[in-house]
Amino acid sequence: MALPSDTATTRADGLSSVDLPRHEETDLSRLVRLHEIGARSVHAGNLEPLLRAALDTVIAVTHADCGHLQLIDSQASRLRTQTERGLPMAFVRFFDAAENVGSTWTVALEQRRRIVAPDVRVAPEYTAASRRVMLDSGILSTQSTPLLSRSGEALGVISTHFRVPHRCTEIELQLVDLVARQAADFIEYSQRRRELQDMCARERTERARAEAANDSKDQFLAMLAHELRQPLSAAFPAIEVQKRSLSPERRQRAGEVIAEQLAHLARLVEDLADASRMMRGTIELQREPVDLRTILQQALDMTAPSFQRRQHALQMDLGDGPVRVSGDATRLKQVFSNLLQNASSYTPAEGIIHGTLSVDRDQAVFRLRDNGVGIPAEALERIFDLFERGEHDASSPSVGIGLALVRRLVELHGGSVHAVSDGPGRGSEFTVTLPLMG
Amino acid sequence: MRTRRRVLVVDGARDEREMYAETLRLDGFCTLQAGTSDDGYRLAIELLPVLVVTDTRLHGPEDGIALTRRLKLDDLTRAIPVVLLTGAILSPERYLAAKAWSDLLVTKPCTPKELLTLVKPLLLDAA
Numbered sequence: 001m002a003l004p005s006d007t008a009t010t011r012a013d014g015l016s017s018v019d020l021p022r023h024e025e026t027d028l029s030r031l032v033r034l035h036e037i038g039a040r041s042v043h044a045g046n047l048e049p050l051l052r053a054a055l056d057t058v059i060a061v062t063h064a065d066c067g068h069l070q071l072i073d074s075q076a077s078r079l080r081t082q083t084e085r086g087l088p089m090a091f092v093r094f095f096d097a098a099e100n101v102g103s104t105w106t107v108a109l110e111q112r113r114r115i116v117a118p119d120v121r122v123a124p125e126y127t128a129a130s131r132r133v134m135l136d137s138g139i140l141s142t143q144s145t146p147l148l149s150r151s152g153e154a155l156g157v158i159s160t161h162f163r164v165p166h167r168c169t170e171i172e173l174q175l176v177d178l179v180a181r182q183a184a185d186f187i188e189y190s191q192r193r194r195e196l197q198d199m200c201a202r203e204r205t206e207r208a209r210a211e212a213a214n215d216s217k218d219q220f221l222a223m224l225a226h227e228l229r230q231p232l233s234a235a236f237p238a239i240e241v242q243k244r245s246l247s248p249e250r251r252q253r254a255g256e257v258i259a260e261q262l263a264h265l266a267r268l269v270e271d272l273a274d275a276s277r278m279m280r281g282t283i284e285l286q287r288e289p290v291d292l293r294t295i296l297q298q299a300l301d302m303t304a305p306s307f308q309r310r311q312h313a314l315q316m317d318l319g320d321g322p323v324r325v326s327g328d329a330t331r332l333k334q335v336f337s338n339l340l341q342n343a344s345s346y347t348p349a350e351g352i353i354h355g356t357l358s359v360d361r362d363q364a365v366f367r368l369r370d371n372g373v374g375i376p377a378e379a380l381e382r383i384f385d386l387f388e389r390g391e392h393d394a395s396s397p398s399v400g401i402g403l404a405l406v407r408r409l410v411e412l413h414g415g416s417v418h419a420v421s422d423g424p425g426r427g428s429e430f431t432v433t434l435p436l437m438g
Numbered sequence: 439m440r441t442r443r444r445v446l447v448v449d450g451a452r453d454e455r456e457m458y459a460e461t462l463r464l465d466g467f468c469t470l471q472a473g474t475s476d477d478g479y480r481l482a483i484e485l486l487p488v489l490v491v492t493d494t495r496l497h498g499p500e501d502g503i504a505l506t507r508r509l510k511l512d513d514l515t516r517a518i519p520v521v522l523l524t525g526a527i528l529s530p531e532r533y534l535a536a537k538a539w540s541d542l543l544v545t546k547p548c549t550p551k552e553l554l555t556l557v558k559p560l561l562l563d564a565a
Contacts, residue, residue, distance in 0.1 A: 233454050233525070250460060
């Protein structure tokens with residue numbers, strides 16, 4: 001694309017070769033000034049001074065009484081007045097609001113050529129309504145010149161109006177063309193510039209996002225390495241104790257540690273596999289009628305060692321009757337054991353954990369409350385995100401998959417899960433709702 | 439019978455702490471255990487072990503690097519060699535800090551045999 005300065009030079013040179021009458025010299029200086037204003041406008045990112053100067057120049061060179069400049073509104077794809085001189089408000093309001101109303105500028109835009117109406121009263125471009133507005137505004141004659149870009153795209157129309165029947169001279173119209181071309185160049189240049197800036201900004205955002213993703217991937221791998229090492233780190237000395245200790249109690253304790261750490265490791269590996277399934281969206285449910293009380297009991301059995309080890313006071317009210325939902329027993333067990341495990345991990349030793357299962361209309365509701373470390377308000381939304389985890393006890397490995405999996409599985413069952421907390425150190429409550437079987 | 443040499447094991451994870459302590463006991467040390475920096479520091483100034491083995495991750499507000507620093511800044515405990523165990527999740531700055539304050543930085547998982555081989559030279563110095 002040619003730079004405006006190049007354009008100006010060729011334009012100015014072109015002009016000087018034309019044999020202009022003496023009084024037109026002022027028009028030449030107007031064109032030079034218009035070019036300067038245009039360059040400044042584009043640079044400042046504000047086209048308004050250019051549009052105003054272009055309109056003023058066209059009014060001056062055509063010796064018109066008033067005029068207006070319209071650009072195509074890209075969103076509404078119709079003409080909208082950008083600047084006007086000497087026109088009543090009613091005129092602008094009417095033509096900006098009206099759709100497909102006949103006028104010289106709509107035809108000029110459509111046919112991409114100048115339309116001159118020496119006498120508005122008989123001009124075929126106007127309809128009864130638009131002609132009335134023209135005459136009410138005191139306009140008897142008008143010309144509309146399209147603003148065409150170098151690629152031939154129509155960007156808008158510049159129109160000048162006369163209070164008496166009038167016909168512009170050929171030289172006047174050539175000057176109008178010159179102004180229109182110059183204005184179109186600047187408008188196009190400004191639009192391209194904006195597009196380029198937007199593109200650069202988009203690219204910057206995308207690069208930042210990619211870098212952030214890469215950083216969090218690095219962090220995740222570091223954390224994963226650590227979490228996988230943790231169970232091994234306890235298992236190695238435990239194996240040694242089993243091999244060498246003469247005390248049956250100590251050998252048994254070592255055996256328990258090995259079993260527990262291997263279970264941790266297995267859970268981590270299983271969580272990772274689930275995270276991968278979650279990201280690929282390939283988790284499938286094997287639904288059957290299940291009693292949530294049975295499921296919860298099994299989840300409690302799975303997580304009991306964790307509560308015992310940390311001497312948590314665990315209280316469960318599972319109600320009397322069965323609570324039937326259509327669900328995947330294994331996956332639901334995972335939901336509740338993850339929630340229970342989570343409560344255990346984020347509640348200090350001897351803390352209190354309280355779960356209740358109830359029925360509310362057509363929903364099964366499970367609430368799990370603890371008096372543990374709580375959740376800061378700003379983290380409440382985040383805790384269900386994949387690979388998000390809080391500060392937790394060193395003996396409970398976590399890679400930030402458990403709660404993300406809980407949410408996904410509950411949602412696959414047509415239910416919902418949410419967390420509330422009064423803030424750090426003030427415990428938290430998780431609520432799972434699942435639709436009851438009909 | 440000569441007094442068995444005392445080793446203090448500090449770790450926020452109970453299973454791991456217990457098992458490392460037990461293997462050190464099998465190797466003839468008398469072991470002390472703590473889960474927090476405060477408890478570890480108290481035991482160290484009271485009983486003056488010949489060696490402190492601490493994980494970087496502890497219970498409570500202070501980590502193993504902070505405990506090491508406290509021990510090294512105290513005239514009473516300065517001479518006690520400190521081994522820092524880490525799951526290698528330390529940032530470069532924390533890694534340098536850990537290396538600066540401790541006598542030895544060991545990456546987990548490490549077998550008790552490896553640990554013993556690594557700490558033996560420190561114990562000779564301390565004698």
